[in-house]
Amino acid sequence: MRVPLSWLAEYVELVPGSTPEDVHAALVKVGLEEEDVHTFDLSGPIVVGEVLEFVEEPQSNGKTIRWCQVRVAPEGETAADGGEAVHGIVCGARNFFVGDKVVVTLPGAVLPGPFPIAARKTYGHVSDGMIASARELGLGDDHEGILRLSTLGIDAPVGSDAIALLGLNDAAVEINVTPDRGYAFSIRGVAREYAHATGARFRDPVEQSSPVDAAVDAFPVEIRDEAPIRGRVGSAVFATRIVRGVDPSRPTPAWMVARLKLAGIRSLSLLVDITNYVMLEFGQPIHGYDLDTLRGGIVVRRAKPGEKFTTLDGKERTLHVEDLVVTDDRGPIGLGGVMGGAETEMSDATRNVLIEAANWDPVSIARTARRHKLPSEAAKRYERGVDPEIAGPAVSRVAQLMVDLAGGTADAGGSLIHEAPARQAILLPDGYVSGLIGVDYTDDEVHEALAEVGGHVTRVDGGFEVVPPTWRPDLTGRADLAEEVARLVGYHRIPSELPVAPPGRGLTRSQRIRRGVADALAASGSTEVLAFPFVSEAENATYGSVDGSPVASVRLANALDASAPFLRRSLIPGLIGVARRNLSRGLTDLDLFELGLVFTPEAGRSYGAPELPVGARRPDAETLAALDAGIPPQPRHVGVLLTGDLVRKQPGRAAEPVGIADALDAVRRIALAAGAEVEFVQGAHQAFHPGRTAEVRVGGTTVGYAGELHPRLTEQADLPRVVAVAELDLDAIIAATEPAVEARPIGTLPAATQDLSLLVAADVPAAEVAAAVRDGAGELLEHLELVDDYRGQGVPAGSKSLTFALRFRAADRTLTAAEASDAKLAGAAVARERTGAAIRE
Structure with a gap:
């Protein structure tokens, strides 16, 4: 909103010598954010x-x-x-x-x-x-x-x-008007806020304009809203006045042209300029009809299916059944609250004018403006809420200006429908404002602040009863009233104190591990991303369930995207979305990870937070327990996704595409940073490639899966065929890991190394064979690593050859080759007993 200072000064006494910067500073004190200063940018002579x-x-x-x-x-x-x-x-x-x-x-x-x-x-x-x-x-x-x-x-x-x-020495201050403060889209509203900030005397322009006599019915108007949205009638107020014998060829006065220009509105013609001027002045959008082009009276209704209408911009629009339209006997002549029609617009031939001001339902207007892509000045005000009491004074103000400037004659009365519901009183208990804001306000300060806002304040037992002013539709609860008290008494009264951290604590163990995991992945070249936690029901069923069984999900009450109304049970859908976006921009080699919460509600159970008491005291244990019970489990997971080449092609070296081994390496880095010992076993997950899926265990507990994404899913997501992914429950890893890692002594004596090749059935997991060898080899075995998995010529069908590199070391002596061999054979014996493995000759 741009506010010319000369115009503002008509309704509030500016501090003598005020500059635009001074006015901005005053308005900032009451919460109106400054944007810019506008001038005509010229100088004399x-x-x-x-x-x-x-x-x-x-x-x-x-x-x-x-x-x-x-x-x-x-x-x-x-x-x-x-x-x-x-x-x-x-x-x-x-x-x-x-x-x-x-x-x-x-x-x-x-x-x-x-x-x-x-x-x-x-x-x-x-x-x-x-x-x-x-x-x-x-x-x-x-x-x-x-x-x-x-x-x-x-x-x-x-x-x-x-x-x-010509008024070219004027300046305008521009402020940012938030959606809850639509009254500030007017000189009237900003003047009132300046008065709040400085204590200057405010003169309400509405009180200087005569209202429409409700007893006079100068023009027939009817409201027929048979399909209200949310039970709210589309238009509860509709006022009209008639001015006859206007001269549209008269020039718009220079002072009006200058003020409109500074306010960001182009001068078009005298009659149109007057309606725009009053809209800026009162905050009430006005529409003028060429009275001689109207056929019959006005009826306000919802549009009929397939009904068409040509707006002032010359475009024919197909209306929606939710659209509010102003009609006469021929059909629509105005898109209510948004834009008028071409057939009845005021022109150079207009001699008699019907002036209309209405109060429209904000939700209906917002939907219509967005549906037809018509963000008009009128819609901008209506969708934020317009004072229902000013329609009558606004049409009278327009009529008076048309008489004074266009030489017309106003009819004695007008038409007025006023069915807006009265504002309901809000009970504000004693101590509520102080408890919520954290400042000791006196009863007098609370009373004076709310009265200054325009509320009708009455003292009752235990507090105040406040009826908010009609121009503040945002004041609907006691918290809103408390905010007004804080705003008008002054934000400077609110203490700015940082809580003192208890000495000697610092980060918790979980926080240290989470940071360590993120640092380890980032140090290895992975890029951390932050994806939206909103997914579809199908994505939760695919990635949030191991075997495809139904899963419970948290559905959002007001989703940002209707196609993704659920909270995620897995990080993988978000990583896939990030990968798709980057691939579409030409980034083919990706190594991504995310640490974030997933939401795993229990089936058949509803969740929701109880109403919390507002006050200075901490909620009791019972209330906090109820709050915790209303929140679904939210474990913290870590997810990894890789695609493309891990090592790019370069002279002397071929490219190395990613695969399951890279997903397993990422898991090992996570485990190392968390101080955990992970175990990989052959796994199965509906979202992973069959046969290329590892179940990740820590201390015998399954904490996640790693492998390659199922080709069917990569095709659906327009990703390369091979996508390596891993997702682990980081909270479960931390819980299953010992708080402290015991350092092992460094061996100083020579080690004995041997290889062990075992033939085993192809469906036996290598991890089970390794575990058996480790148990059988005893305490002399210092390290075991799988170095080869061979299936082919020389190996019986249905079998595989697993080769392990073994390292033996004793703490008190140098081992002989015979001792190392005996330990190796003991491990092979246990492997044969548990898995049927045989030493490959």
Whole structure:
């Protein structure tokens, strides 16, 4: 919202000498965020001049210029630039006559651009200044000819300061209006806020305008809303006034043009400018109809299926059954609260005007504006809520301006439908505001602040009963009233204190491990991402269940995306979404990870937070227990996704595509950072490639899965065929891991190394064979590692050859080859007993 200061000063007493920055500072105190300062960006000398004579001089380029003699100061006086009273000026426009008074920019002036003015030789003359057009002055877009003051109804003495005369010395402050404070989309609302900030006297423009007499029915109006949204009628207030005999050809006064320009609205015509002016002044959108084009009375209703309507911008629109329309006997003549129709708009031929102001349901207007992509100034105000009490005064204000400026005659009365419900009282208990804000407010401070906002405040037993003002639809509960008290008494009263951390604590064990895991993955070249936690039901069923059995999910009450209304049970869908986005942008080699919460509710159980008491005291144990019980389990997982090449092709080295081994390596890095011993066993998960899936265990507990994504899923997601993924329950890993890791002594004696190749059935997991060898080899075995898994020539069908590298070491002696061999064979014997493995010769 842009607020011209001269306009603001009409309704509130500005502090003497206030600059735009001072006004911004005052408004910031009451919570209105500053945006910018707007001026006409020009400087003088710019004066009123009178054309004394001119000579038309055709040029060789086909253009005809006028060599003008223009008086810029009274006879016998020096001009504002220090020169003669009469200046010779070259002008290319031809829309003026001898005797016309015009705006002359003298040498030394600067026009918007910036465009400095100086005496310069052109077309064989020295042009000592310039005769300006409206566009050159920043007043509008008209550049067809120079600005004749008579067209604005101005007759000022020669040499007068044209900057002040045209209102070009004004400035506007721009503020950001949040959705809950729609009343600030008006001079009236901002003036009231400035009064709150400074204590200045506020003069309500609505009180200076006469209301519409509800007993007079000057024009037939009917509201037929047979399909209200959320039980709210589309229009509860509808006011009209009639002005006859207007002259639409009259110019818009310069002060109105300047104010509209500073407020960001282009001057169109006198009648339209008046409706826009009152909209900015009151915050009540106004629409004017050419009365002679109306057929019958007005009916407000919902649109019919397939009904069409042409708006003021000339576009034919197919209406929706939720759209509110203003109709006459022919059909729609206005899209209620958004934009009027082309057939009944005010034009140069208009002589009689029907003025309309209504109060529309914010939800209906917001939906209509977005549905038809019509973010009009009217819709912007209606969707935030407009004061239902000002429709009558607003149409009376427009009627008075049309009488004063357009020469019309207003009918004695008007039409008014007023069915807006009365505001309900809110009970504000004693101590509530202080308890919520954390400041000791006195009863007098609370009473005065709410009364200053405009509320009707009554003292009752145990507190106050407050009826909010009609222009504040956002005040619906006692917390809103408490915020108003804090805002008006002053945010400076709210203490700014950081809690003191208990000494000697620092991060918890879980926090240290989580940071260590993230650091380890990032240090290995993986990129941390943060995906949205919202997924579809199908994604939760696919990735949140191991075997495809039904899973319970948390459904959002108000989802951002209707196609993803559930909270995730797995991190993999989010990682897939990030991978797809990066692949679409040409990034083919990806190594991603995410640490985040998943949501695993129990089937058949509903969740929800209880209402918490507001106050300074901490909730009791029972309330906190109920709060915890209302939250579904939220374990913290870590997910990894890799695709493309782990090592890119380079001279002397072939590319190394990612695979299951890279997912397993990522799991090992996570386990190392968490201080855990992981075990991989052959696993099965519906989202993973059959045969390329590892079940990850810690201490015998399954904590996740690693492997390659199922090709069917990669195809559906437009990903490469091979995508390595892993997802682990990090909380479960931390819980299954000993708090402290015992350091092993470093061996100083030589180690004995041997290999062991075993033949075993192909369906026996290598981890089971390794565990058996480890148990059988005893305490001399220091390290065991699988180095080869061979299946092919020389190995019986249905079998595989597993080769393990073994390292033996004793703490008190150097082992002999025989001792190492005996330990190896003991391990092989246990492996044969448990898994049927045989030593491969």
